[in-house]
Amino acid sequence: MSAQRILAFTLLGSFADRLLTPKNGIEDLFKLSYARARFDEVRHAMPADAAQILLPAAQRALDALEAVRKGFFIAHQRKGGGVEIQMPNGPRRTYNFDDAVAKLMVVHRHATHGYGRGTRPKSVVSAEVTERLLAHHDGEIPDDLALLPYLYLLAALSRPEQIRNQIIDHVERI
Template sequence: MLTFDAYLNPLLAAGAPGIWAVSVFRSFGTLIFSLGSFVSGTEGEASELLQLVRTPGAKEATEFRPLSVSAADAALHWWIEHLNLLFGVLSDLSPFADREGDYQPAKHLEALLTFEQIFRRTTSMLVAHRDTNARRTLLFTILDSMEGVRGTNLITMFTLGHATKVLQRLETCIPSPAAEILLPTARRAVSALEEMQQGFFIRRQLGTVTVDLQLGPGNTRHLSVEAATALYLKILRDATHGHGSDKESSKAQTAALLAHHDGEIPHDVSLLGYLYLIDILAHPERLPRVLFRGGK
């Protein structure tokens, strides 16, 4: 029971900072009670002493649309159905074999631990509404873990075009009633990533289409705003180990990108971790090939 809560909690926190349901653990299973609508999960002022220690959090209120009568039931059914499909993949031994077809239990265990870690950290990211720094750090570790189970790298996951395509797929494959609960947060993630592109203020002042990085005498690199934003987020991710590139070839580009952006990172950018978790759940059929890793 305490293990399964890891896989249910992202659903319960899907509308954070709004709460649409609560769960109760019993010996026979988990009971989930729908509230019928999104209810604010935060208070305007500190509700406990620890919250008197101020940390930067969300700067804008989140608006929620009313839920239809069937939304809660549809979201719960979709989530459980796709968890079942996910567990079907994770309980199959074949993706965890080597090139000779021999089962590798260590490889299997690592995958199980990785998925539980992704779900737990996604929940922690969703509920960190009052702490932008904690939420962003959790985003980076979530996406680090997802690289090996989605088959896409960090730069791709930070790219607006890719995030938009993922959201469009989800809009198509998730039934409308379930989407009322499951997709508002994913939409906020994509909107925040698009908003972040406006932070390249030098480009705006010069009126250029691209972000033009001066990397040295006679060396200018022209990046689309989309590519520059993805690289900027990658720099922030790398900076969890401390700012400053270890690669000589990257130092000039890193410094130029930091200089070109105003440093305003929308709070909801971190919700990209939730967007890609929903994508994993929606398409478990892609997992066996990625998890097999050519038998490595």
């Protein structure tokens, strides 16, 4: 499964940079709220017969994000509304589950690209937050998370005009 996940992370980077251009980049692509919104767009744009065939795999991607959310066992044991982490200098920081899942998945994505303490892309989560998020999560990442790029491919294909304009803009910048 790790090869599928690495490929999925690479594809998600392409979607974030070129096709969907979410406001917060790759991090948004790991948010359940963003994924659900794209799923709903696709479902409404697609004929029912096609949806019956094409959407179950996309639903599995949503279910995988939900499972990652449930992996924050400490927050669920405390029956909290989010993931509360203790920062090294004393204050507590609380992330809603959507943001916590997104940050955790960005950490996993960057780990597959070899980003360490020395070289960091601008969207990486700080080392202090990374360590604490990992400690709060059970580490289970469902295999179906690799279907997330499929969902975003359907979303891109459901907006052909927007995608066409983005491709033209990209080519003109080259």
